Amino acid sequence: MGIVTYDDVHVNFSQEEWALLDPSQKCLYEDVMLETYRNLTAIGYIWEDDYIEEHLQNSRRYERYERNHTEEQPSQFIQCGKAFAFQSHNQRHERIYTGEKPSEDIPHFEAFAYLSNLQIHKATVARENTYECNQCGRNFVSHSSLESHKRVHTGKKPFECNHCGKVFAKNSYLLRHKRIHTGEKPFECNQCDKAFRQKSDLQIHRRTHTGEKPFQCNQCCKSFATNSGLQLHRRTHTGEKPFQCIQCGKAFARKGRLQLHRRSHTGEKPFECKQCGKAFATNSCLQKHRRTHTGEKPFECNQCGKAFAQNCQLLKHKRIHTGEKPFECNQYDKAQNSHL
Numbered sequence: 001m002g003i004v005t006y007d008d009v010h011v012n013f014s015q016e017e018w019a020l021l022d023p024s025q026k027c028l029y030e031d032v033m034l035e036t037y038r039n040l041t042a043i044g045y046i047w048e049d050d051y052i053e054e055h056l057q058n059s060r061r062y063e064r065y066e067r068n069h070t071e072e073q074p075s076q077f078i079q080c081g082k083a084f085a086f087q088s089h090n091q092r093h094e095r096i097y098t099g100e101k102p103s104e105d106i107p108h109f110e111a112f113a114y115l116s117n118l119q120i121h122k123a124t125v126a127r128e129n130t131y132e133c134n135q136c137g138r139n140f141v142s143h144s145s146l147e148s149h150k151r152v153h154t155g156k157k158p159f160e161c162n163h164c165g166k167v168f169a170k171n172s173y174l175l176r177h178k179r180i181h182t183g184e185k186p187f188e189c190n191q192c193d194k195a196f197r198q199k200s201d202l203q204i205h206r207r208t209h210t211g212e213k214p215f216q217c218n219q220c221c222k223s224f225a226t227n228s229g230l231q232l233h234r235r236t237h238t239g240e241k242p243f244q245c246i247q248c249g250k251a252f253a254r255k256g257r258l259q260l261h262r263r264s265h266t267g268e269k270p271f272e273c274k275q276c277g278k279a280f281a282t283n284s285c286l287q288k289h290r291r292t293h294t295g296e297k298p299f300e301c302n303q304c305g306k307a308f309a310q311n312c313q314l315l316k317h318k319r320i321h322t323g324e325k326p327f328e329c330n331q332y333d334k335a336q337n338s339h340l
Helices: 013-022 021-043 049-068 087-098 113-124 143-156 169-182 199-210 227-238 255-266 283-294 309-320
Strands: none
Touching: none
């Protein structure tokens, strides 16, 4: 016995034959064909594009014929472009997008290429998340999702990098990490050709072109391109400084500031000048130092045009024009324009 094909089970009416059927016969045809499609899908039948296109063309022809005789509006759900020959098909399909729950007397039919996808879909439609975490009560639609979640509680990290030995709770995390070693950057910006290791980094980068800043502070309405930028900004309102030095107790709003501060205790100076060998604790200090070799003076006075190598030198110079004398002796009541 040969393999069952679509043509073996498909019943196709001409427009004239369809017109001779009464409403109950049309409903019967609908139910029979839906059951046929479900059975073929369940046994792993692969739907070819030409069959799908033929089905859609038949559906549109039936629709046009029905409208010409009944003046009924087309039963087509335009959100995804899929067309249906029967109003009930259209109603069932619409519920996927609207979230509407079907009434109990109307069966829900939907076709899937794999049985596992059908099982997951059923749980989603019925809001029946059958896999529950026995530690926090959270529900999941698949057993694999539950097992992955359990590692949050156990701390288990079974996926190890064969380059550096770092371990991860999920295989997807390991794959992203490996790009650090391989240098792979598969996500490329189509505007400036800059590439990234992670898709999320590309999405954030695109905002530099669009100017989009979707994260807004609810206190001062200032907007930010990233959620992390917003969280850092909020600390200017709350005064929160969660990063504390274990040696002197000084606290900082940003982790990077704490790391820089620690060098004042360790004496670490990782940034070295290639011309004279002098080392610095921060990259910004190294950049300032390099100007002593290059003679670069990027900070220019907008009143007299005099240029300076450092911004602090420019600010001091500007007091000549403004007459500002911010340093006052508490013993002798006279302001000074130089070092107090």
